[in-house]
Amino acid sequence: MKNNQKHLCILDDDKSIRWVLEKAFQKENFKVSSFENAESILKNFEKIKPDIILSDVRMPGISGIDLVERLKREYPHIPIIIMTAFSDLETTVSSLQKGAYEYLTKPFDIDNVISIVKNACENNSLNYKKTPLNDTKELPKIIGLSESMQFIYKSIGKISRTDVEVLILGETGTGKELIAKAIHENSSRKHQPFIAINTGAIPTELLESELFGHEKGSFTGAYSQRIGRFEQASDGTLFLDEIGDMPMDVQTRLLRVLQEGEFFRVGGAKSIKVKTRIITATHKNLQKLVDENLFREDLLHRINAIKIELPNLNERKSDISELTNYFMNKYCEEYDVKHKVLNEESEKIFLKYDWPGNIRELQNVCKYLSIMSPDDTIKLDDLPNNIFNKEKEKSSENDWEMNLEKWILNRFDSNSKNISKEIDSIYNSILIKSSLKMSKGNKTEAAKILGWGRNTISNKMKSSED
Numbered sequence: 063m064k065n066n067q068k069h070l071c072i073l074d075d076d077k078s079i080r081w082v083l084e085k086a087f088q089k090e091n092f093k094v095s096s097f098e099n100a101e102s103i104l105k106n107f108e109k110i111k112p113d114i115i116l117s118d119v120r121m122p123g124i125s126g127i128d129l130v131e132r133l134k135r136e137y138p139h140i141p142i143i144i145m146t147a148f149s150d151l152e153t154t155v156s157s158l159q160k161g162a163y164e165y166l167t168k169p170f171d172i173d174n175v176i177s178i179v180k181n182a183c184e185n186n187s188l189n190y191k192k193t194p195l196n197d198t199k200e201l202p203k204i205i206g207l208s209e210s211m212q213f214i215y216k217s218i219g220k221i222s223r224t225d226v227e228v229l230i231l232g233e234t235g236t237g238k239e240l241i242a243k244a245i246h247e248n249s250s251r252k253h254q255p256f257i258a259i260n261t262g263a264i265p266t267e268l269l270e271s272e273l274f275g276h277e278k279g280s281f282t283g284a285y286s287q288r289i290g291r292f293e294q295a296s297d298g299t300l301f302l303d304e305i306g307d308m309p310m311d312v313q314t315r316l317l318r319v320l321q322e323g324e325f326f327r328v329g330g331a332k333s334i335k336v337k338t339r340i341i342t343a344t345h346k347n348l349q350k351l352v353d354e355n356l357f358r359e360d361l362l363h364r365i366n367a368i369k370i371e372l373p374n375l376n377e378r379k380s381d382i383s384e385l386t387n388y389f390m391n392k393y394c395e396e397y398d399v400k401h402k403v404l405n406e407e408s409e410k411i412f413l414k415y416d417w418p419g420n421i422r423e424l425q426n427v428c429k430y431l432s433i434m435s436p437d438d439t440i441k442l443d444d445l446p447n448n449i450f451n452k453e454k455e456k457s458s459e460n461d462w463e464m465n466l467e468k469w470i471l472n473r474f475d476s477n478s479k480n481i482s483k484e485i486d487s488i489y490n491s492i493l494i495k496s497s498l499k500m501s502k503g504n505k506t507e508a509a510k511i512l513g514w515g516r517n518t519i520s521n522k523m524k525s526s527e528d
Contacts, residue, residue: 068183069093071103071110073117073126074145079168083116086172087179100124104132112140114183116175119146119153127157134161141182145170151204151215155248158219165219167212169506169516204240205388206381209507210373214241217370222248227320227365229305230343232372235422238343239301241370246299251339254298257291262307269312276328290327292319296336305365306346306357317361340365375417375424379500380510382412385421389428397433404440411442411450490522 070092072083080096087094095110097103099121103110115133119126130142144157147168154165163182166175204211221228222245230238239258246256264272275290291300302308308316319325324335342365351357375382386404394401404412417423427449435444442450473481493512497519501507509519 067091067093068113069095069111070179071112071115072096073098073100073103073115073121073129075099075118075121079118082172083175086176090176090180092179098122100126100129104129107133107137114179115140115142116179117142117144119144119157127153127160127162130157130162131160143175143178143182145175150207151218151244154212154215155219155222155244158216159222159248165216167209203388204237204244205385206378207384208373208378208380209501209504210378211381214370214372217368218244218248221245221368221370225249225251225339227339227367228341228370229348229366229368230341230370230372231345232343233345233374233420235420236372236374237421238372239303241372242299242301242341242343245341246301246339249299249339251298255295256299256301257295258301258303259291260303261312262304266309266312269309270315271328273312274315274325274327275330275334277330287327292325292336292338293334295338297338299339299341302340302342304344304346305342306344306348306351310356310358313358313361317358317364320361320364375420377500377502379413380507382417382424383409385424386412386428389425390432393429393432399432400438402432402435402438402440405442407442408440408445408450411445415449490525494519494523 070087072080072087072094073096074080074083075098077098080098084094084096095103095112100117101123103112103115104124115129117126117129124132126144126146130144133140133142138161141163142161143164143166144162145166145168146153157165164178166178204215218241228242228245230241232238242258243256246252259272261269270276271288271290273290273292275288275293278287302316315325319336319338320340323337324333326333348357348362348366352359352362375385386409390402390404412424419426427446430446431440431444437444470481470485473484478484494508497508497511498505500511505519506516509516512519514522
């Protein structure tokens with residue numbers, strides 16, 4: 063064994079996954095040991111002495127997350143990479159909080175896994191300090207298993223362990239406040255206040271007082287001293303939504319607080335020191351506002367230490383059914399009405415609709431349907447007109463069928479001998495292009511949308527190129 067050879071332990075109850083990983087890492091000059099459960103490695107840990115561990119989450123007996131928690135107490139320097147086919151916010155955040163180096167979602171790219179393992183081996187002395195374990199509080203309900211949401215879950219898990227400023231970007235209704243609250247709830251500040259303000263909804267003349275407070279008599283109507291939101295959120299988190307609408311003079315005061323950790327109340331002479339964490343959000347292009355002299359460039363650099371970009375709902379359509387079921391259950395229970403589900407045609411309309419109001423619009427539609435739909439099964443006629451215009455939909459469907467019929471007849475008149483093959487080729491091409499557009503070019507996600515396997519979509523793409 064070469065002196066620089068690293069010892070990798072693989073834990074997974076799936077024999078085929080262990081075999082694939084073993085062969086891949088042996089080619090990369092790793093010494094590899096494999097186990098089907100956590101008990102096996104714990105029993106002989108001192109004898110095995112691994113340099114790095116790659117572990118599944120769900121295994122018989124001790125889970126991968128429990129393994130991380132146990133090993134990090136005694137061996138904080140050993141990188142542990144978690145992998146799973148069942149990823150959600152709670153599992154992702156919990157594994158990262160308890161000390162996991164990285165969190166991988168199956169199916170994964172083997173080259174990517176190798177790269178992550180190598181990086182972990184090279185940097186473990188820098189990245190692995192024993193971190194205090196936090197009791198996991200009930201998390202805000204963030205739903206979605208799409209690839210874009212997996213990335214956001216990992217971001218929340220990593221950001222929560224720091225006090226760095228975060229800028230959340232996303233259209234109205236994408237859940238920016240929910241993400242901010244999830245970061246707070248999983249941080250060391252979770253037992254302190256989380257205060258959210260929409261800076262665009264407060265009149266300019268009142269915003270300074272709202273944020274920084276005021277002294278009695280400092281302006282007309284200031285009949286008593288007021289403690290501002292910064293003081294109320296000291297040691298906690300202040301979430302400033304729609305930061306792009308903040309007036310320039312207030313931006314200047316905000317920058318001072320971020321730089322120096324202190325401010326004066328309106329009309330006050332005493333400096334107030336705070337340790338408030340700031341998370342900001344906007345749906346606007348802040349760099350464009352800087353170019354137009356509507357936003358301070360130095361403030362943008364200050365709040366933009368880490369950026370999270372939330373996808374629109376029409377960019378994560380694979381999450382729509384799960385979100386719909388969650389909201390329908392929630393509102394049927396809240397309003398004490400019988401449980402309702404979408405029928406197949408209604409669900410297709412939900413998946414087809416663009417949802418310009420994003421999750422907030424979907425939430426409101428589910429609330430409407432839970433109250434207004436007379437039956438257990440929600441049909442097309444129950445849907446609001448802005449979601450499904452019956453006459454327009456019927457007309458467009460007829461147009462599509464008529465155009466297809468016209469095309470077939472034209473090909474027949476042209477003595478085409480292979481109409482079926484031509485249609486199949488065009489049909490598959492449109493399916494693949496549409497699914498890749500929805501999945502932002504991710505083949506695995508596109509295959510899921512179509513109900514195909516990854517090999518199927520790859521073969522059909524290759525066939526169409528040929």
